Amino acid sequence: MQEVTPLLEFRRVGKRFGVVHALSEVTFPVRAGEILALVGENGAGKSTLTRIMEGEYQPDTGDVVIDGAPVRLRAPVEAHAAGIRVIHQEPDIFPDLSVAENLFVGDLRRVAGIFLDRRDLAARTCALLARFGLERSLSPWTLAGALSAAHRQLLEIMRALRAGVRILALDEPTSSLTDDETKLLFSVILRLRSEGVALVYISHRMPEIRALADRVAILRDGRLVACRAIAELPEADIVHLMVGRPVSTLFDRPPTPLGEVALETRGLTTTRVRDISILVRAGEVVGLGGLMGAGRSELALAIFGQDRLMAGSVMVDGAEIRLRSPADAIAAGIGLAPEERKSQALLLMRSVAENVTLCVPDRVSRFGFLSRAAELLVANEQVERMRVKTPSLDQLVSNLSGGNQQKVVLGRWLARAPRVLILDEPTRGIDVGAKAEIYRLIAELAANGIALLVISSELPELIGLSDRILVMAAGRIVGEVPRAEATEQRVLNLAMRENLSQEAA
Amino acid sequence: MDETSAAQSRTQAVIGRVRWDRAHQLIATHNFSLLIALAILIAIFGALRPDVFFLARNIQNIGQAIAILGVLATAQTIVIISGGLDISVGSVVGMSTVCIATVVVWTGSTTLSIAAGIAVGIVAGLVNGLIVTVGGVNAVIATLGTMAAFRGVAFIISDGQSIPIFDRDFRVIGDGRFLGVQITIWILLAVVAAFFILMRYTLAGRNIYAIGGNPVVARLAGLNNRAYQIGVYILSGATAGLAGMLLAARTGSGQPVSGSDGLELQAITAAVLGGCALTGGKGTIVGGLLGVLILGVLNNGMILTSVPTFYQMVARGVLLIAAVLIAEQQRQRYG
Numbered sequence: 001m002q003e004v005t006p007l008l009e010f011r012r013v014g015k016r017f018g019v020v021h022a023l024s025e026v027t028f029p030v031r032a033g034e035i036l037a038l039v040g041e042n043g044a045g046k047s048t049l050t051r052i053m054e055g056e057y058q059p060d061t062g063d064v065v066i067d068g069a070p071v072r073l074r075a076p077v078e079a080h081a082a083g084i085r086v087i088h089q090e091p092d093i094f095p096d097l098s099v100a101e102n103l104f105v106g107d108l109r110r111v112a113g114i115f116l117d118r119r120d121l122a123a124r125t126c127a128l129l130a131r132f133g134l135e136r137s138l139s140p141w142t143l144a145g146a147l148s149a150a151h152r153q154l155l156e157i158m159r160a161l162r163a164g165v166r167i168l169a170l171d172e173p174t175s176s177l178t179d180d181e182t183k184l185l186f187s188v189i190l191r192l193r194s195e196g197v198a199l200v201y202i203s204h205r206m207p208e209i210r211a212l213a214d215r216v217a218i219l220r221d222g223r224l225v226a227c228r229a230i231a232e233l234p235e236a237d238i239v240h241l242m243v244g245r246p247v248s249t250l251f252d253r254p255p256t257p258l259g260e261v262a263l264e265t266r267g268l269t270t271t272r273v274r275d276i277s278i279l280v281r282a283g284e285v286v287g288l289g290g291l292m293g294a295g296r297s298e299l300a301l302a303i304f305g306q307d308r309l310m311a312g313s314v315m316v317d318g319a320e321i322r323l324r325s326p327a328d329a330i331a332a333g334i335g336l337a338p339e340e341r342k343s344q345a346l347l348l349m350r351s352v353a354e355n356v357t358l359c360v361p362d363r364v365s366r367f368g369f370l371s372r373a374a375e376l377l378v379a380n381e382q383v384e385r386m387r388v389k390t391p392s393l394d395q396l397v398s399n400l401s402g403g404n405q406q407k408v409v410l411g412r413w414l415a416r417a418p419r420v421l422i423l424d425e426p427t428r429g430i431d432v433g434a435k436a437e438i439y440r441l442i443a444e445l446a447a448n449g450i451a452l453l454v455i456s457s458e459l460p461e462l463i464g465l466s467d468r469i470l471v472m473a474a475g476r477i478v479g480e481v482p483r484a485e486a487t488e489q490r491v492l493n494l495a496m497r498e499n500l501s502q503e504a505a
Numbered sequence: 506m507d508e509t510s511a512a513q514s515r516t517q518a519v520i521g522r523v524r525w526d527r528a529h530q531l532i533a534t535h536n537f538s539l540l541i542a543l544a545i546l547i548a549i550f551g552a553l554r555p556d557v558f559f560l561a562r563n564i565q566n567i568g569q570a571i572a573i574l575g576v577l578a579t580a581q582t583i584v585i586i587s588g589g590l591d592i593s594v595g596s597v598v599g600m601s602t603v604c605i606a607t608v609v610v611w612t613g614s615t616t617l618s619i620a621a622g623i624a625v626g627i628v629a630g631l632v633n634g635l636i637v638t639v640g641g642v643n644a645v646i647a648t649l650g651t652m653a654a655f656r657g658v659a660f661i662i663s664d665g666q667s668i669p670i671f672d673r674d675f676r677v678i679g680d681g682r683f684l685g686v687q688i689t690i691w692i693l694l695a696v697v698a699a700f701f702i703l704m705r706y707t708l709a710g711r712n713i714y715a716i717g718g719n720p721v722v723a724r725l726a727g728l729n730n731r732a733y734q735i736g737v738y739i740l741s742g743a744t745a746g747l748a749g750m751l752l753a754a755r756t757g758s759g760q761p762v763s764g765s766d767g768l769e770l771q772a773i774t775a776a777v778l779g780g781c782a783l784t785g786g787k788g789t790i791v792g793g794l795l796g797v798l799i800l801g802v803l804n805n806g807m808i809l810t811s812v813p814t815f816y817q818m819v820a821r822g823v824l825l826i827a828a829v830l831i832a833e834q835q836r837q838r839y840g
Contacts, residue, residue, distance in 0.1 A: 325727075326725050343722075345722060350714065370707060
């Protein structure tokens with residue numbers, strides 16, 4: 001490659017949090033008109049690096065260099081002024097403002113000094129949309145809150161472009177997008193590359209990286225372990241470099257002998273799911289597949305007593321349970337690791353020990369008084385078993401990486417030794433290493449006779465883990481696929497056929 | 506981090522030699538800065554009125570003055586940690602004093618009257634708790650409403666009059682001493698100690714932190730949020746009833762207007778100064794108590810240095826806003 005001054009360069013960048021080296025001696029360039037994939041396990045330092053790019057954090061050592069000159073970015077405003085934007089997984093949009101207002105917020109022209117110039121705004125918005133071929137799918141006056149995840153993401157990218165972005169980082173942009181939406185996003189990304197924008201693309205998805213990236217930078221434990229052209233690195237090597245050990249990317253759980261029916265629902269109906277009757281046996285892993293919004297998480301919340309039942313019943317080990325709140329479900333031996341770790345599962349401002357022992361009050365207290373020794377013992381048992389990487393049991397859970405946070409959630413339920421465990425997207429946003437460990441754990445739990453209901457949007461994962469797969473669409477179970485016949489195609493067909501017939505009806 | 510050092514640090518954790526994590530460090534830093542603020546206030550007022558400020562009599566005055574605020578503020582700390590707010594405490598104090606006075610006049614029994622005062626507080630707390638949880642009304646609005654209503658009840662019970670208490674046994678609470686220290690201060694210490702143990706060493710306290718920190722997580726972990734929230738409002742009400750007893754004993758009367766001089770404002774100020782986040786889940790009893798001490802020294806110092814009453818009011822309001830401002834700054838900086 002021709003040696004021109006790179007648009008952005010990290011030079012020996014280091015950042016510490018207390019005793020933890022989040023980044024050390026990270027050096028690599030990002031050139032105009034290239035897509036650089038940034039990969040690494042969770043906790044490897046990718047987020048810290050994007051936050052430094054964005055001016056949220058300042059490096060302790062080293063420099064961020066733009067156009068060959070070191071700069072100090074003390075706040076996001078300064079990063080924006082320097083032409084840097086980071087698009088996060090959850091786009092920052094104003095849900096109650098229109099597409100046009102979101103795009104041009106801060107630059108709204110006025111008529112007669114006071115009134116909003118809607119005509120000018122519409123014209124400028126349409127011009128911008130046309131540039132990305134989005135003029136048909138997006139109307140300037142749609143409320144941003146009503147947009148799909150992909151369109152919100154595109155909205156934020158366009159806003160960045162309008163402000164004259166030169167360096168754009170995207171943090172796992174496709175994690176909540178459908179295939180079509182992903183294609184749309186990719187076409188926008190490729191167009192930006194051809195326009196000379198320097199792109200940093202963070203993702204766990206190997207096919208995407210292969211399809212988009214020119215080069216790949218791999219971080220491990222805060223250090224750069226490789227930065228090479230994508231063509232020089234086969235997939236297995238990338239994974240190997242990320243994890244530091246060879247990892248099988250395929251997962252196939254050995255089937256275990258099934259026991260009695262542990263969980264049964266009959267005609268379960270809430271406002272969001274209808275007439276659900278399912279069986280899960282002890283030692284069985286039942287996968288729950290379907291598209292976004294098919295009602296899978298809602299079914300989990302219904303079984304767990306969070307959503308009020310309008311009809312139907314839930315039985316554990318053959319006995320019907322009175323389900324008024326999650327407390328009833330937990331008492332009956334059900335556990336749930338919900339979809340949103342941070343907002344539904346973890347007390348971020350509390351310690352690892354406290355989060356692990358949250359559901360086992362009897363084991364950590366006597367006559368209502370906490371026993372510190374018992375708490376640490378119970379927590380340590382689970383932390384060891386789950387191999388949670390944490391400097392101490394008193395570490396705030398918010399300081400752990402996603403994979404370790406998920407292990408804390410699982411440890412919480414294992415401390416209770418549940419009969420039934422519902423895992424909603426157990427590996428979302430988790431790096432390959434931690435994923436493999438969670439698969440191993442699911443296999444172990446099933447072998448120990450726990451009934452598992454696993455929700456996942458990643459089809460290979462769903463197929464690899466499940467004894468059979470129930471497919472949901474529009475709040476109902478629309479089909480069942482046994483393990484032997486499970487293919488991505490079959491599951492998808494079931495999930496989508498129902499959608500089509502719904503629309504036709 | 507490699508396997509051995511991780512295992513080592515875990516073992517360390519288990520045998521109890523735990524390094525302080527960031528949260529504890531922040532709390533410790535916060536309490537330390539409160540101590541410094543307190544020291545500065547003492548230095549200023551000590552320098553301005555060296556003749557009076559350090560006299561044992563004045564220090565006891567401060568103690569006497571903060572006893573009522575102290576129990577209210579530490580209870581308020583718990584309410585705020587649980588994610589709520591109780592603005593009605595001043596009115597509950599008023600209701601409590603008139604009930605106590607009425608019962609003493611009728612029966613002559615100190616025990617019965619105190620029981621009545623606390624019972625009124627418990628009922629008031631239950632009402633607040635039910636409105637907030639079952640009714641789903643925002644805590645600020647709910648207790649703003651009951652603040653007005655409870656004040657009205659206090660006037661109805663007393664027919665708008667101040668009711669004098671001549672009962673000697675009862676008055677002892679206000680001016681008696683035990684081991685040379687006023688009984689009111691002993692009561693304050695007992696209440697603060699009980700709250701400290703509750704929030705630090707009991708399951709209930711830990712669950713209150715959990716519910717205030719994230720109610721969704723707490724519910725999905727099987728906690729009965731509603732029961733805890735109602736319990737916290739009852740605790741706040743009962744404490745206000747107890748504060749009513751202290752006030753009635755000190756003034757020797759039950760007055761429907763008592764507690765209307767911004768007690769709730771001062772209690773909230775102290776709690777926020779002490780490091781409570783109004784969003785819940787964060788704060789400590791020790792911090793709340795330090796907040797009270799600062800307010801107490803400030804009030805006392807302003808009186809000693811003859812700051813006019815109206816200006817004192819302005820100062821208290823400014824202090825509340827300053828406390829929130831500082832807390833907000835810290836939140837932004839440390840997340």
